[in-house]
Amino acid sequence: MFVNSNLHISRRSFLLAGGGLAAAGLLRSWPVRSADIQELRIAAVPARAPLTGETHPDTEVWAYDAKVPGPVLRLRQGDPVRIVVENQLTQETTVHWHGIRLPIAMDGVPGLSQVPIKPAERFAYEFTPPDAGTFWYHPHANSLEQLGRGLAGVLIVDERDPVPVDRDILWMLSDWRLTTDGQIAAGFGNHMEAAMSGRVGNMVTLNGTVPTGERVRAGERVRLRLVNGSLARLMALRFEGHRPVVVAVDGQPCDPHEPDDGRVLLGPAMRVDVMLVMQGEPGRSYAVTDDFYDGLGYTLTRLNYAEGAPVRATPLDIAFRLPPNPLPEPDLATAERHEITLQGGMMGGGKLSGVGGISGMATPGMDGQAAWAIDGMSMTGDGQAGMPPLFTIQRGRSVVLTIRNETAWWHPMHFHGHSLKILTRNGSPVPHRQWNDTILFAPKDIVECAFVADNPGDWMLHCHVMDHQMAGLMTVLRIA
């Protein structure tokens, strides 16, 4: 469960030839420092994975390099990378590098930013990650089913200087709907679910298997990277006997703070890095629970302390601040202001009457049917060429965006290509200098956020409850 750099990664050196890398370095906050480019390869393949441990036969999945989750890709902040994706599925795919500020052509949205990768074909994604932090990758084609069958992995961008922690631990959390014989249940794109909370499953895995406990030592300072790779399951984690301190949200460092009520809230696609000082007693075991859904709380895993004396007499300071990323600070005084409204769903006031629809690539069984809309427009599917932008922002402008959730449901809203500084929630200032690429909305929430539109392209803004995206909770903002 340690995060090491010895994972399934091939690394090759390439000589920099002429201007061949220019396209990879759109965001030039970090200069290209080395003369070689890291090259990685992953393949999307049908496979079998031991999700349930030994209680059931292996589950048939689709997975990167036949692993669930896919290999941890470790990049270095400011160093260019080339990731060749091979499609060994029988349907088209793409990869979206969730949260990375990269050129639009590398963003992985079918039609909008690239031609999908056909079966047996490859695509080379090239970019230079400007920000260090915890990110992830997943398909943006037939997203509901491809992600739901296992195609997801974590992408970690390491800081230029190592962060002083005893250990760096990753928990990639995934939610599965399995049948009684341990196979992935059919029925992706159920109408009713799409209009409610989406396809929430019945089994949560940690790093690809039923959690078996995390072995820790008293006195350690640990950076725990939490990733919610679920289709729809929201999580609220509590650490019995411990006080987690949030140090980064969606990859972006924030002011270190204890979360409200000690509960780490993680919507689908969100990441939170917490610092944990292992303050428990040697030999004891402490529960990590998820109590997001009333009446359905469960123990996710346990922190199991080794016997023996603490690793140090005096614990290290937990309020450790990660080095900041080079995010452009929006100028609120001159910012242009936009408002958008999330609409629809069950209890949304009946049918989506008068909604203009754009039918995208429909999921089988869903028929591109809209259950949701943004400002009266339902864009369904995964993305396609010619999606009209909701509005256009001149490149370089600061933007204040107010998003109103008029629906009765939770939505993790993901904006591609940018991180958004959260200003207010329901009229109250949001502290801790928090930047998100995926903002979690409770029913009826209103969030005001700001960003600098420094990255040209047609960028998706959509709900990351995958059924909601497929059923219309999606739009496009143009930066030109």
Next chain:
Amino acid sequence: MKLTLRIATLATLIALPLPALAAPIQAVMYKNPTCSCCETYAAYLEQNGFKIELKPTNDLTQVSTAAGVPEQLQGCHTIMVDGYVVDGFVPVDVVKKMLTERPAITGIALPGMPMGSPGMGGVKTEPFTIYAFTTDGKAPTVYAVE
């Protein structure tokens, strides 16, 4: 004999607006955990002679499907009551009619959460069509129009 008694009790219930006089009808509601309208509907049933045990589940689709509710009729909760299935905001009189008449069906459903239905609130804008469904593969039929 037992059945006769039950029917008699139900007949009393229907006749009397105050249900507290009779033992409540036991029912189990499986519901989406993040949906609040189900609880409004459960409270409505409890005011009308039922005792509802709430069971939040993220497997509602599987519960509803296993109970025989066709996908196009599935709502945010499924109720098991006295050998029948009730899905959606079916008005209580229709539920009691089914429990009294005991037709050879699996259950009834009011799909689409129409405005003005119990649980939704708002003003009713059109008649509610309540469907009966069975598990023999036949298409749902209209059970009642309210």
